[in-house]
Amino acid sequence: MQNKLGLDFKRVEYARSLASSIASGVQGFADNYTTVAVERTICRLMGIDGVDENGIPLPNVVVDKLKRDGVLSDGALFFIANAMAQTSLLPQEIAEKTASGELDITKLAVADRETILATINPIVNNSIERIIQKRSRREEYIAKLGEGSKPYLYVIVATGNIYEDVVQAEAAARQGADIIAVIRTTGQSLLDYVPYGATTEGFGGTFATQENFRIMRSALDKVGEEQGRYIRLCNYCSGLCMPEIAVMGAFEGLDVMLNDALYGILFRDINMQRTLVDQFFSRVINGFAGVIINTGEDNYLTTADAYEEAHTVLASDFINEQLALLAGIPEEQMGLGHAFEMDPELENGFLYELAQAQMTREIFPKAPLKYMPPTKFMTGNIFRGHIQDALFNIAGIWTNQGIQLLGMPTEAIHTPFMSDRYLSIENARYIFSTMKNLGEEVEFKENGIIRNRAKNVLENAIVTLERINKEGLFSALELGLFGDVKRPKNGGKGLDGVTAKGDNYINPFITKMKGDK
Numbered sequence: 001m002q003n004k005l006g007l008d009f010k011r012v013e014y015a016r017s018l019a020s021s022i023a024s025g026v027q028g029f030a031d032n033y034t035t036v037a038v039e040r041t042i043c044r045l046m047g048i049d050g051v052d053e054n055g056i057p058l059p060n061v062v063v064d065k066l067k068r069d070g071v072l073s074d075g076a077l078f079f080i081a082n083a084m085a086q087t088s089l090l091p092q093e094i095a096e097k098t099a100s101g102e103l104d105i106t107k108l109a110v111a112d113r114e115t116i117l118a119t120i121n122p123i124v125n126n127s128i129e130r131i132i133q134k135r136s137r138r139e140e141y142i143a144k145l146g147e148g149s150k151p152y153l154y155v156i157v158a159t160g161n162i163y164e165d166v167v168q169a170e171a172a173a174r175q176g177a178d179i180i181a182v183i184r185t186t187g188q189s190l191l192d193y194v195p196y197g198a199t200t201e202g203f204g205g206t207f208a209t210q211e212n213f214r215i216m217r218s219a220l221d222k223v224g225e226e227q228g229r230y231i232r233l234c235n236y237c238s239g240l241c242m243p244e245i246a247v248m249g250a251f252e253g254l255d256v257m258l259n260d261a262l263y264g265i266l267f268r269d270i271n272m273q274r275t276l277v278d279q280f281f282s283r284v285i286n287g288f289a290g291v292i293i294n295t296g297e298d299n300y301l302t303t304a305d306a307y308e309e310a311h312t313v314l315a316s317d318f319i320n321e322q323l324a325l326l327a328g329i330p331e332e333q334m335g336l337g338h339a340f341e342m343d344p345e346l347e348n349g350f351l352y353e354l355a356q357a358q359m360t361r362e363i364f365p366k367a368p369l370k371y372m373p374p375t376k377f378m379t380g381n382i383f384r385g386h387i388q389d390a391l392f393n394i395a396g397i398w399t400n401q402g403i404q405l406l407g408m409p410t411e412a413i414h415t416p417f418m419s420d421r422y423l424s425i426e427n428a429r430y431i432f433s434t435m436k437n438l439g440e441e442v443e444f445k446e447n448g449i450i451r452n453r454a455k456n457v458l459e460n461a462i463v464t465l466e467r468i469n470k471e472g473l474f475s476a477l478e479l480g481l482f483g484d485v486k487r488p489k490n491g492g493k494g495l496d497g498v499t500a501k502g503d504n505y506i507n508p509f510i511t512k513m514k515g516d517k
Helices: 009-030 036-045 058-068 076-087 091-100 113-145 162-175 210-227 242-252 261-268 272-289 297-303 310-326 349-363 382-398 418-434 449-471 473-479 508-514
Strands: 033-035 152-157 179-182 232-236 256-258 292-294 337-339 370-372 403-405 498-500
Touching: 009 272, 009 310, 009 449, 009 473, 033 036, 033 272, 036 058, 036 076, 036 242, 036 272, 058 076, 058 091, 076 091, 076 113, 113 210, 113 242, 113 272, 113 508, 152 162, 152 418, 162 179, 162 210, 162 418, 179 210, 210 232, 210 242, 232 242, 242 256, 242 272, 261 272, 261 297, 261 310, 261 473, 272 310, 272 473, 272 498, 272 508, 297 310, 297 337, 310 337, 310 349, 310 449, 337 349, 349 382, 349 449, 370 382, 382 418, 449 473
Parallel strands: 152 179, 152 403, 179 232, 232 256, 256 292, 337 370, 370 403
Antiparallel strands: 033 498
């Protein structure tokens, strides 16, 4: 990546070293704790699925039982494996008998550790192989069909009904979309369980369920074959069920997942201890499955000023990069977030936006990057909004972004219609074509507005990282260093689902997925 901004990359590496230290501190905490969501994810990886007679997901039934009995610290896998060794039942059968009250997995005699590990090894390997096959299937499809060029055109569907979502997604793919994101129904991130089956009623989006994933993946494969290019599917594994939804996505062949604990802490008031532990396992799964993660730094600029607080976005990108590396995610799967959110009335605002987009591209050259459109200053004036989106698209192609989440002229009015998406895709395709090589042709004036803006943002990000490194990430979040939002370490949703790991705790999936020795 050519250094067009004249950035001092010794300062960039210093920033990375600070972020690495911050991430190590978080990881040191996460390694010693588990959560109800992590344990439910392990249940799913062991093949437990479905619901009981009351509609409660069986992974919840098993984990809630362990939590009630005060033994969650030993982990679900220890008790499932021991029950397998003592009863010769499969995990699904164990879950069903636990739900019916026929079996109490906490009251069985305990087999030796070698027997327990030998018992679960075939099922662990089968689960790993299932994810490998889905990843290989994606790679084969892309090799066969090809895919759109970057920036990928990313659009959303959000009807609440998965079958109507399919109709809209197929239309968007035919119009030229490369990534279809199915927006989750309002509030699902705060549910401490994953609904089961296909759903047709959601508000502001559609429930993220494994069956809904399967339905949409199948539909996009068909339209991709028709269009002669692979269409990527995106959903959300943020919230209280991060790792569970990550593994459901891995099983069903999702390609992109929004995955960011900081977003959940700041904007959904999810307890920071809970979600940072959940995030690690979810990212291990996403990394192994070949899924591109999207992070949520763009949201900081909806609550804080985009000019004054741009450095917090860069600081968070640095931290998220290091946390992702610790989870085994390669740079090529890091859709680090940033956004085009300057006040349109700000003089030279486009130059500042361009500086920040180019800066992010140069600092993270291998990452696809997720570039978000203007939302904060969209007013309902669809003509002005369409111009704002056009300027965003110009910045995207100029700076070689990886994932361009297309803005809609009706952003401030309603969930987009198919016609709104058509206009947005047409806008982006025209600009991406007519300005395709603009970035290769234009240089930036030394000591000019653009270069100076990028240098200032980098230096301010370093000051922020130095403070976070001194305080620790938990304290920094309590102080409100991101998005002008303060969250308490022992507050928020989900804290009661966190527990320290006990002596019997086992989770071979992390070792196998990361390839650790």
